[in-house]
Amino acid sequence: MQLRTAVVEKKLQTVFYAFGLLIGRRPWSVIASVIVLVALSSIGLLNFEQTNNAKTEFTPISAPSRDELAAVEKFLQQNGTLFLVNMMI
Incomplete structure (x- = not known):
């Protein structure tokens, strides 16, 4: 009988392996998409006001x-x- 954690570990291993293949095959696309994602996420900081x-x-x-x-x-x-x-x- 296989443990539940072993099943989860196998799924995570498959997901991260596929993610590593994607990064290895298209590194510049991944870098560009991460930069765009960070830029879009940072737009909200323009209106941020801290009150302390x-x-x-x-x-x-x-x-x-x-x-x-x-x-x-x-x-x-x-x-x-x-x-x-x-x-x-």
């Missing part, structure tokens, strides 16, 4: 710290950053 603000992104909406921050901003009336120490425990 601990005060707004990582605290719950109902957290008391949001109310405290609003009170501090109202009291200090600064346009720029408050230079508060962010400590994550």
Whole structure:
């Protein structure tokens, strides 16, 4: 009786052997198709924006710290950053 893993291994061996033959027979076609695939996949990075603000992104909406921050901003009336120490425990 053959193990299930042996059956899967045989199928994978067949698939990778065929893939290796394809690459060996048409290397430039494979290289060109990989470059096109990467270029198409990278188009989405043009609109990517990263937001990393601990005060707004990582605290719950109902957290008391949001109310405290609003009170501090109202009291200090600064346009720029408050230079508060962010400590994550």
